[in-house]
Amino acid sequence: MKMIEDYLKEKRNVHLEELFSFLSLESISALPEHKEDIQKTAEWLVQALTNAGLENASIYQTKGNPVVYADWLHAEGKPTVLVYGHYDVQPVDPLELWDTPPFSPEIRDEKLYARGASDDKGQVFMHIKAIEGILQTNGSLPVNIKFCIEGEEEVGSPTLPLFVEENKELLGADVIVISDTGMIEQGKPTICYGLRGLCGMEIHVKGPRSDLHSGLFGGAIQNPIAAISGLLASFHDQNGVIAVEGFYDRVTPLTPDEKEAFKALQISDDTFIEQTGSPTLFGEEGFSTLERLWVRPTLEINGIKGGFQGTGVKTVIPSEASAKITCRLVPAQDPEEIVALLEKHIEAHKPKGVDVTVQLFDKGTPFVTPFDHKAIQAAGKAYETVYKVPTSYTRGGGSIPIVAAFDQILNLPVVLMGFGLPDENFHAPNEHFHLENYDKGLQTICHYWFELAEVW
Template structure:
């Protein structure tokens, strides 16, 4: 009997038991952003600790941080085999608006082979799968094919403010050969995907100040600078009519797409007409010479997220606004550095500042981009495991969004990162009626179990960058 058949029989037999255990995990309202749930955060950490113990893991500890705790566990008896660091989070988003939920967010319910609860997909369900895959292999074999370390935090949904410091302080404890994260999604129903790159992020607020107060447009219009006009002039200077960013040096360090990547994206058969219909536009827009997927996965952006200033009430108020402002963010790609980009933005703003106003630039969140080459052995091994279970080719994708802590893992621990998720974009994570398709729960358990076996066939040297 093959290893996959043995795993399949095991998970089929244990399915109801596993679902009941997962429901207990999901019933804990571990909302990290709300202080009234501090005790629930501790309860969530303790539940994980108990689950690790039940699975057969060792050296289990709830490590306190300046915020919510980190839960660590390991099993390190696979001599000369790779070590896998598994990262996830047990905190969840708030549930508002509660009236839009069709069932209680912390009273898990299965409907139409979907498990409804806050955290079902993001990220408790996916963390739970890794724990149960380890438990299965230990029960069936008495050992694991690789060494494993779990690092499950309680602050991902609030930006992981204390995790980077924890990683820096525990580099030896967290030393591994590869990091595996299941907190991303598949390409679509029945279409598994390994995400091998994420864009970084930087953001600024631009505040323009003209006269000491709003001025009458009849008395001063045409003779004193209008702050909104000045702001619009600055914003207009950022991009040309085709979306190319005109900040000097912005593209200097952008890593070009490999031809193999462009071919892989084209092979996905992405339908741009369907996207236009989905988002309600007549045309797509973006940097010339790139497809939509290339633009959102592998090219940097500069977007205006909000503009404020002047009078916006009913009717007309004939004034020259004294103040105006805007918020902008940039999505960054390898090898762009957020600090360098912000410096270039400031220089550009100063250069294009109209006469008659002062400009203040305030910096916001920054996160570095991350990439593991998509032909890396750990990435390809994940693809093979997906294909055995889903029986279709694995898609190799990048993510257009940002998960700053992933870049921190990459930079501090200097390890390849494998993002192998089992969620779907339609599962309402962060929204009412979050759910997890149990088809992917069932298949995902088998994929993860097989992936550990796939990794055991790779040497530590092969896994090195």
């Protein structure tokens, strides 16, 4: 391993220059005017993967942005790892808040500033250079490797699930590794082994044909804002428990080992009060804050609209009102089933005097790789070898739909081993990546491939 680490140190400046060229490509997937930049970035990756020693580096065209694939499959009898990442980035607005141009990479205070530095070009690049380092010093890899790098993650990966479905054999592997997540704080390596799923809807409440004078008609007809307020209030009891019948039926409890892992993080409630600015915390009774955030399902009201919104008073009974809600779901909960339960609840609690309709949003399935899976534990050991501290094991409160798609379509364990930090401004101006985690991350990835080969 020392030879590999020496190689990476020797080539550090050369590799950073290469990363600069990668980050300078304006691969913004949300803006159609960057289609050419997207293609150039895919071509850049094919060359970089080839130069690193990978084989069959190719661009696969899709109905959206291209997918880049490469492999090295000569480790007979060893596991095959599918490394997923994305080369597209978020838009840069507001541009005036950047201290330096977003596509002109710059190092300041041992941090690399550029759009995509942390999310996800920097982390994808580390995987490529880890492979290069091992091949240049060892001549072969301890495991078989496949890369799948897409260009639409920042717009929801609309075409990737179909690509995966149509290319199951090409992408077949024993484990999927994704470095598009982060560590809970500086110096604390973190593996996220589960993510919540997602479903949501917009509820529309329709009353009179048009807004009415509240003096002429008040007291004689149902007010849509009052109606939707009562409907929304029916979703929870006063202790934060979701009151939709059957909502919790498939929720599985944490294992004792998981509970201990959460306690070992030693994150106090004061931390979340400070982060949110809320006067106090509130949530489902009987569970810790981390459990509420990571392993309990939620139902949140994200927006409500209706009536007069201008300055002063306009005495009307509004014609309609609406609200948007989303649910974060935990493993074993089915988004389709939860939507059906919500619709049943809405029908049962439908206020008198109004019509109620719903419009569904996109859905994502939750996923979890067992906490004690050998691929997870090998990743934890690799982190600890490099960072010299115990690895933290967490679940994510958010949702990454493509992770669940990989889990469902390929039926493989997913290892989320990221190297970003919460304060690195991904999706915001002045995005950056700590070079300490770039250096240690390279070493960790290299250690991981050898650890995985030993335990599989």
